[in-house]
Amino acid sequence: MAGRKNVRNYSPVQLATASIVCLLTAALCLGHPPSVRADEGTYKLGLVTFLSGAAAGPFGVPARNAAELIIEAINAGTLPSPYDSKGLAGMTIESTIIDEAGGGTKQVGEFRNLVQRRNVDAVIGYISSGDCLAIAPVAEELRALTIFFDCGTPRIFEDNDYKYVFRTGPTSTMDNVAAARYILELKPNLKSVSGMNQNYAWGFDSWNDFKWAMGVLKPDVDIKTEQFPKLGAGQYGSEISAVMVSRAEVIHSSFWGGDMEGLVLQGAARGLFDNSQGIFTCGETAMFRLSDQIPEGTIIGGRGPFGVFAPASPLNDWFRKSYMDRFGTPPTYPSYKMAQAILGLKAAVDKAAAAKNGKPNKEEIAAALKGLEFQAPSGVVRMSLGKGHQAVQEMVYGQFTKKNGKPEIYNVRRYPAECVNPPDGVKSEDWIKNSLKQTSCN
Amino acid sequence: MGSDRTPIFLCAALLLLLVVGLFIPNWLVFLFTISMAKGLVVLGLILLMRTGLVSFGQGLYYCLGGYIVGISGQHWGITDVALVFLLVVLAATLLSSILGLLLCRYREIFFAMLTMAFSMILYGILVKSEKLGSTDGFIIAQATLFGWQPEVEASGTWIFALAVIITLVALLVMHLYFRSPMGFGGEAIRENEIRVEYLGVSPRRLIYIKYVVAAVLAAFGGAITAVAAGHVDPEMAFWATSGEFVFIALLGGTLHVAAPLVGAFLIEIIRTIALDLAPYTWQMILGGSLLLIIFFLPKGLWSLLPKRREEEGL
Numbered sequence: 001m002a003g004r005k006n007v008r009n010y011s012p013v014q015l016a017t018a019s020i021v022c023l024l025t026a027a028l029c030l031g032h033p034p035s036v037r038a039d040e041g042t043y044k045l046g047l048v049t050f051l052s053g054a055a056a057g058p059f060g061v062p063a064r065n066a067a068e069l070i071i072e073a074i075n076a077g078t079l080p081s082p083y084d085s086k087g088l089a090g091m092t093i094e095s096t097i098i099d100e101a102g103g104g105t106k107q108v109g110e111f112r113n114l115v116q117r118r119n120v121d122a123v124i125g126y127i128s129s130g131d132c133l134a135i136a137p138v139a140e141e142l143r144a145l146t147i148f149f150d151c152g153t154p155r156i157f158e159d160n161d162y163k164y165v166f167r168t169g170p171t172s173t174m175d176n177v178a179a180a181r182y183i184l185e186l187k188p189n190l191k192s193v194s195g196m197n198q199n200y201a202w203g204f205d206s207w208n209d210f211k212w213a214m215g216v217l218k219p220d221v222d223i224k225t226e227q228f229p230k231l232g233a234g235q236y237g238s239e240i241s242a243v244m245v246s247r248a249e250v251i252h253s254s255f256w257g258g259d260m261e262g263l264v265l266q267g268a269a270r271g272l273f274d275n276s277q278g279i280f281t282c283g284e285t286a287m288f289r290l291s292d293q294i295p296e297g298t299i300i301g302g303r304g305p306f307g308v309f310a311p312a313s314p315l316n317d318w319f320r321k322s323y324m325d326r327f328g329t330p331p332t333y334p335s336y337k338m339a340q341a342i343l344g345l346k347a348a349v350d351k352a353a354a355a356k357n358g359k360p361n362k363e364e365i366a367a368a369l370k371g372l373e374f375q376a377p378s379g380v381v382r383m384s385l386g387k388g389h390q391a392v393q394e395m396v397y398g399q400f401t402k403k404n405g406k407p408e409i410y411n412v413r414r415y416p417a418e419c420v421n422p423p424d425g426v427k428s429e430d431w432i433k434n435s436l437k438q439t440s441c442n
Numbered sequence: 443m444g445s446d447r448t449p450i451f452l453c454a455a456l457l458l459l460l461v462v463g464l465f466i467p468n469w470l471v472f473l474f475t476i477s478m479a480k481g482l483v484v485l486g487l488i489l490l491m492r493t494g495l496v497s498f499g500q501g502l503y504y505c506l507g508g509y510i511v512g513i514s515g516q517h518w519g520i521t522d523v524a525l526v527f528l529l530v531v532l533a534a535t536l537l538s539s540i541l542g543l544l545l546c547r548y549r550e551i552f553f554a555m556l557t558m559a560f561s562m563i564l565y566g567i568l569v570k571s572e573k574l575g576s577t578d579g580f581i582i583a584q585a586t587l588f589g590w591q592p593e594v595e596a597s598g599t600w601i602f603a604l605a606v607i608i609t610l611v612a613l614l615v616m617h618l619y620f621r622s623p624m625g626f627g628g629e630a631i632r633e634n635e636i637r638v639e640y641l642g643v644s645p646r647r648l649i650y651i652k653y654v655v656a657a658v659l660a661a662f663g664g665a666i667t668a669v670a671a672g673h674v675d676p677e678m679a680f681w682a683t684s685g686e687f688v689f690i691a692l693l694g695g696t697l698h699v700a701a702p703l704v705g706a707f708l709i710e711i712i713r714t715i716a717l718d719l720a721p722y723t724w725q726m727i728l729g730g731s732l733l734l735i736i737f738f739l740p741k742g743l744w745s746l747l748p749k750r751r752e753e754e755g756l
Binding site: 033052072096097098099103104105106109110112113115116117118129130133136137138141142153155161199200201202204208231431 | 451458467468471472473476548569570572576577578579581597656667671672673674675677678710714717721722725
């Protein structure tokens with residue numbers, strides 16, 4: 001090898017690089033000594049949501065905005081009743097935010113950092129179901145109070161029992177069961193459906209739930225075609241052709257974010273929705289952004305009673321108005337779900353504090369949150385599944401229309417939680433296949 | 443060749459790490475474990491790189507290792523680490539000895555693209571497997587060792603110890619291999635394959651063996667990651683994961699068996715702390731450090747260490 005003469009002589013640039021990298025690493029490491037326990041007056045909250053990647057725009061950032069808004073209001077004590085007390089049982093919330101990008105293994109590492117290095121008192125976060133599945137056992141191992149706010153898979157609490165893990169948002173089961181119910185009320189003589197869902201767990205689960213529910217509620221409905229384009233593909237020309245050729249009466253899609261907007265734009269341009277009724281289970285996030293392009297009468301859902309589907313209440317009015325004033329756009333469902341997770345935590349901490357007349361520890365907070373019924377901008381949230389760790393709510397669908405240039409929803413149908421969710425202890429799949437038919441919504 | 447002190451240094455360094463592991467906080471133990479797992483994958487990768495071949499598909503075996511651990515725990519009820527790791531080695535050897543027959547005929551970009559293609563095939567299959575949780579992946583049953591089930595709270599530490607031991611063995615074996623005629627054969631192939639053939643050595647056979655060894659190392663890395671993180675998903679076979687391994691290899695350099703470990707640890711620590719300090723711009727910090735290293739230390743971090751005579755003689 002060449003360079004024998006240079007054995008111990010480095011160029012200044014090399015040395016500079018090495019020292020910069022070393023200094024950077026050292027500074028970063030030392031910059032965060034394992035911090036001492038926060039003083040009594042603060043409650044450290046770790047927030048995890050997508051700040052980069054495809055899910056940041058439609059989900060991550062609206063959720064972060066809502067978190068900012070709600071945390072400031074809680075600290076200032078300016079929320080309407082029943083949350084008009086200051087802080088979490090008087091403690092000021094101090095939040096840290098982390099990007100959810102990078103996949104399960106990475107997030108397990110970051111979760112450990114939050115709990116063990118940053119010493120947070122609770123973690124609220126996770127949009128991806130894969131991340132939720134990966135985090136749950138670790139949260140239990142570290143005995144860290146963790147609230148999932150958005151991920152949809154029912155597997156988390158159906159396959160395991162947890163003590164420190166909660167989810168304040170409903171599962172994806174009810175989106176698709178209610179979608180099947182809504183469609184059948186709208187078109188009692190439905191003959192055929194087609195599906196257009198993304199080629200990953202969310203798309204498969206959504207389509208399966210819808211297909212199973214349809215098969216039980218109206219067994220003679222024909223499935224014409226099932227399309228699974230790649231996640232983030234952007235171009236759906238050939239899938240739209242396949243669905244158009246199938247001539248199904250209804251097209252079910254669980255597309256979200258940019259993919260859903262792309263499908264709406266490309267499908268509308270080609271007349272996909274002229275002869276077929278579209279149903280978008282996550283359509284609510286695009287309602288204001290694409291109000292000129294969404295075809296009249298398209299059925300849209302918002303994964304629960306969120307956004308435009310939220311029932312009127314002083315808390316909801318406050319939330320919509322403050323969010324509008326501050327961020328210039330109405331809050332969509334990820335914002336609602338984040339607000340609801342933080343308020344659920346506040347309800348639990350306040351309740352635990354009232355019971356013992358002092359600062360509650362995490363076991364007491366977890367016990368208070370278990371099975372709790374609390375108010376959120378989206379109405380009542382009941383932690384009734386997963387042995388009191390999983391929330392249920394009503395599910396709402398409606399059709400899109402534009403009145404005097406303003407996007408609106410008509411034909412709104414609200415389904416009580418019991419008729420679109422399994423009872424506690426029953427898996428979604430078994431419930432849909434065995435008991436859905438006997439479950440009445442009235 | 444003078445006396446080779448590397449094995450002693452390696453043993454000392456890793457035993458020190460083992461002791462340190464008992465005293466450092468849990469999050470750092472996890473970071474070390476993941477760095478070692480990735481370091482093992484990259485160790486296999488630099489074996490190929492020294493032969494002039496870049497594999498963009500080590501994720502195939504990384505993912506295979508992880509999924510074997512997951513499936514044996516969840517579906518076959520095998521949680522014993524010793525048995526599971528044996529299965530991992532068997533599976534990786536089997537698959538790589540079949541794929542290797544084809545791959546050892548290709549060089550340069552063709553080798554890189556083919557390896558990537560195979561790993562993306564596994565990714566595609568796993569995404570379509572709803573039984574295995576599709577892209578959500580699934581949780582791994584808690585590991586045991588010879589019937590002993592450690593406390594949940596202590597699992598991080600003993601998995602770390604396991605990773606240290608496997609890494610130590612792998613590094614020692616690979617160090618000996620790098621210095622054996624077969625090991626030098628790799629560099630000879632990179633420099634002039636035709637000459638190697640004239641010398642009576644079959645480059646294809648050499649590459650075949652190296653490919654299988656690299657596959658087993660990658661599978662070990664995947665298995666350790668799976669046991670430590672407690673969850674597997676198809677992302678492990680995605681090309682971006684394999685790309686990260688190539689990056690770590692460039693960062694650490696190919697000059698020494700321990701270089702991948704240093705590279706893997708550095709990338710993990712920079713990323714985790716960048717994520718903490720700059721939640722919106724952490725990618726820039728990570729990318730910036732990598733650019734600096736590629737511009738100014740093209741042979742990787744290891745080139746900063748003073749070279750010893752015996753190594754110059756290579």
